[in-house]
Amino acid sequence: MAVEQDARSLWRWIAGSAFLASMCCFPSVLLAGLGLMTISAADALSNNLYFGPARWILYIFTIILLSYGLYNYFRAQGICTIDHAKRERKRIVNTTIVVFIGSFLVYLVWNYLILELAGIYVGLPWEESAFWK
Template identity: 50%
Template sequence: MEKGLGPWIGGSAILASMCCLPSVIWVLFAGSSAIVAADQLSNDLYYSWVRWALYAASASMLTIGMVIYHRSKGICTLDDAIRNRRVVLNTALATFTIAIVTYLVWNFLILEILGIAVGLPWEDSAFWN
């Protein structure tokens, strides 16, 4: 069965949002007693070098996924990639665009709403304010 780039895109979006996702999960499992610690964890992860490391790991994950995808389609060498550069470029642009949009929706909409719903003090810094 052939797999596309969907799992790579979804995985990279989840990986890029790992500065906020653990806080939401922590409060879901630990309850309201963990709100302050979970908020501090998300602030420490988001406003440090960790966020950029997660972005780099996500970009690497997408790149590896595209290499595996193109190799499964018969584009195995650099000469094959040059011959099929339009396909490779269009796939790369579409993949990175979809991954960024998926990350933005997942992190700044879904996780933001979930975090506010479980009691994390994120409402003042929400993008809609």
């Protein structure tokens, strides 16, 4: 039961970090989809966020969030001291690699597939720059 709970906790950190990394596109899709923003304003917002410094700031916060999640995960596993970390080095490295790759894959699917299709559906002019074209 505890291992299953830890795995769920780790997947929550992965999903949360992928969502945070895609915040450059999500607000424009949401606001245009709800009718709270015009399509041209939503497109300008997503362009400003995606091509501006906000994207890199969100990426940095994503890495910080993932690192904090891994820190909490390993603390819950009983790896609290440097000696424990040295003994469990292989597990720590493997888990960290899996978490970062998993977060990257979830981000790619969420941002470049789901959000892009949702943006095209609400009318954002993203179809000509879609990755499948």
